[in-house]
Amino acid sequence: MRIKINSSKILNAIVLIFLLIISIFYVYPILWLFDASLRPLIDIFQVPPALFSGSFEKMFGIYTFNSFINSFLNWGTGIALINSVLVTCSSIILTVFVCSLCSYAFAFMNFPGKKIIFIFILSTMMLPLATMIAPYYRVLQKLGLTNKLIGLIIPYAAYPLGVFLLKQYFIKIPVSLIEAAKIDGAGYFRIWLRIIMPLSKPALAAFAIIQFKEVWNDFLIPMIVLRSGSLFTLPIKLQLMDSQTFNKPYDAIIATGFITAIIPIIFFLIFQRYFIEGLTGGIKG
Amino acid sequence: MKKIVLLFIAFLIVYEVNAAGKKVLMWSFAANNIAEWQERKADIEKKFNIELVIEQVAEQAFVQKLQAVMMDGKGVPDIIEWKIEQNQILNADPKKCFVYPLDKYVSKSNVFKNVVAGRVSWVKYGKSIYGLPHDVHPVVLIYNDTLWKSVGVDLAKIETWDDFFTAAQKLSVEKKDGKPLHYALPWSATMNDTMFMIWQQTGAQILDKTGKPTLNTPQFKEFVTKWIEWYKTGTVCAWDWGNFAALLKNGTLAAYASPDWWVPQVNEAASSGQYQFKVKSLPYYKKGGPQTASWGGTFLAIPKTAKNPDQIYKIMEYMQYDSSAIKVRYQKTEMLPPFASVWDDPLFKKEDKRFGGQKLGELQTTLAKKMPDVITGDLFWDVIFRDFGPNLSEIVSGKMTIEQALKVSQAAAEKRYKDAAKK
Known part of the structure; x- marks a missing residue:
């Protein structure tokens, strides 16, 4: 056979x-x-x-569970976890809000210097972080935002990649929908809220995941901005544990490392189907 | 006249009230040391009538944060505690240095003259001294006497590293799955640990007195050649930070060059009682040369933006070298203070059970007095780690000859030196 x-x-x-x-x-x-x-x-x-x-x-x-107990009781991982969640979630909400409004303007509105402003925003992506630290600190210091969690949340909102990603997705939305809404008497904000945002869920989810990864893992900016131990985020805690010059608490470092690693993975798994859709949809346009 | 005197007294009172509790901000990256500063905080505050604020700044962001706050002028620390080897803060050119030279203070100080010269060399860049060393970290050789004697070697009688590696080949005869059961030394395929310590014994400097890299000297070439010969004996294993104590306990690692802060790695192996551990000075690189080295450590310095350096120096000196406090430091951390005048204390002459009653402290203090001088500079660690390190791996893997590797390393280091000079 x-x-x-x-x-x-x-x-x-x-x-x-x-x-x-x-x-x-x-x-x-x-x-x-x-x-x-x-x-x-x-x-x-x-x-x-x-x-x-x-x-x-x-x-x-x-x-x-001794490593976790050591990490939470002796190294303040619990507070750092709360700070990280707070900063990351707040910054995602704020960034999505700011970047989607900005992208909406670039996609559907006409105003003088639109192209130049868009290119200018994109060009800021090319600046190395190291060159921006001192001016960044200076601005936050002048605004009285150093050593405050809000001082971490607000600056993340200006995210050029987000503006680019969302704009590319928005321009694929049929203009006829916008026109119809305008005829029905909807204003710019209403169109953004009722039409653009619901139709852009994949792009928003993809953007949220990218932003989550950026903010959650960011170490340098929080370390520059924050001074009080009670405000430190997880990546700072990890580095400080590793700063023990001898007798490093490897058990606590590993437990904290696991917590730091697993949360973005869970977040990604929840939103992964939107992530692929959002990225491909956005970039193809 | 009476009014003037009263006014003067009033001024003094007001001045005192204002001066009382003046905030002194300190940054440190070293969590271990911060524990000590926190414990002594109340005493320091009382002695100097200040409010001492201690902030921990992760070492990976330390320099960038310091630059940012110094440029802004707000939130600048009055004292910084930073690494003694990997240093971008100090510079032989005082204009480029982040911190004040301390020469005018140390030259008049009755305290600083007790700090061992070999350790001071680590904070001396060019002609100036920029920091107060926290420690001296003399390196000794800790070894598993039981294992070495089982192959007929009495390490106590071994005089030079050449003799050591010859003897080590007896130790690595016994094998399992083609690999030695016991190794003579740990090494991490870079110049960061064991090789770094032995290098200090050679007198071959990485930089000359003007700060220029000198990887192409005959002395350095001779050392690298020897090191590769030793490596090829197959008696060294990987430096496994996390597993170090376990490797000592199970006999995989039969000896290690140890600064004081790394000695406690032997505690578990020694207390298990399976093996007898002993300690001795490092074998000579060349007979008559230094028998120790230094590895790791921190120093305190005053950033140039600090407003009252005269007072800050006094605070730093007290923090680093108060006699009673540094004895407590030694008891708690086993870290030997670099302050020679306290070394005669019985505390440093105690028998150590881990080493069969040998007096570790006495050995460390004896060696610390003869600590070799090292010429350091802002490029010191980059030259070792970035310019020479990758090429050392190429030598080990056989992709480069020693001559080629040193030539390429020197060229990279010279470029780094020229680039730094332009800044």
Whole structure:
């Protein structure tokens, strides 16, 4: 009996296996971080990792939450987590609001110098961060925003990539919809709120994910702006733990690292279907 | 006249009230040291009638933040605590330096003269002294006497590094899965750790007195050649920061060059009782040369924007070198203060159970007195880490000869020097 072989299925299987192998390289660090965060300090850097010891007792029998307890009780990770969530969520809301309004103007309104202003906004993306730190600090200092969480939230709102991404998505929305709304008596703000925003959910979600990653992981700007330990965000906490010149608290560092890493992953998983749609939709235009 | 006197007294009272509780802002990146400053905060505040505010700034953003606040002029620290080796804050050119030269203070100070010269060399850039070292970090050799003796080697009698690596080959004979069961030293394939410590014994400087890179000297080439020969004996393993204590405990690591802050890595292995650990001075690079080095450490300095450097210097000197406080520091952290006048205290002559009753403190203080001088500068660490480091890896992997690597490294370092001079 001859077995019919479907060549495309075999190809798919090969591709799948290949992708699975590649994915291991990406998933393993997170898996290791998770495993290490649940182990006592002495076992964290065991070679080979206890996870591959083959004995169930060694693999899972010594799991403990001590690293997390140490991290939260002795290193103030709880407050840093709250600060990070607060800054990130607030900045996403504010940035989406500001950038979508700005993009809306560039997509649907005509005003003098529109192109030049748009190019000027985009050109700010090319400036290296290092050159902007001193003026950035100076402006915040003058506005009385240093050492305040609001001093972190507001500046993120001016995000040129967001303006570009959303504008490219907005210009794909049929102009006839806007015209119809205008005939029905809707003003600019109403059109933005009732038509543009609901139709742009994928782009907004993609933008929110990009912004989440940027703000959540940002270390340099928060470290420049903030002074009080009670205002520090997770990336700062991690760096400060690592600043122990000896006897580094590796258990607390790993537990905090796991928390810092897992939250953006969860956020991405929730919004991933919008992310791809939003990016491709936006850039194609 | 009476009115004038009263007015003067009133002025003094008002002045005192205003001066009382003057805020002194300190930045430090070192969490361990901050613990000490916090504990001593009340005492320092009382002594100098100040309010001491201590802020921790992550080292990865320290220099950028300092630049930003100094340019703005607000929120500038009066004292900074920064790394002694990896340094962009100090500069041989006083105009380019972020901090005040302390020469006028240290030359008159009865306290500073007790700081060991070898350690002062780390904060001396060009002709000026810019900081007060917090520590001295003398390096000793800690070894697993049981393991070494089991292969017929008494490390106490080993005199030079050449002898050490010859003997180490006996130690690495026993193998499992083709790899030695025991290694003589840890090394991280860069000049950052063991190699950095042994390099200090050679006298081959990375920079000359004017701050120019000198990776092409015969002395440095000789050292690199020796190091590669030693590496090829197969007796060194990776420096595994997180797993260090476990490797000592299970006998994988049979010795390590250790500054005082890294000594406690042996605690668990020593207390388990399986092996007897011992300590000695580093073997000679060349007989008669230095038998120690220094690794790591911090210093206090005064940023140029600080308003009252005279008082700040006094505060810093007290923070670093108050006799009773530095003894407490040693008891808590095992970090030897660089302040030689306290070393005669019995505290530094105690028998150490971890090393079979050997007197670690006494060995450290003896060695610290003979700490080799190092010429440092703002480019020092970049030349080691960025210009030479990658090429060292190329030598090890056989992609470059030593001559090629040093030539390329020197060219990169010279370019760095010229670029820095233009700024």
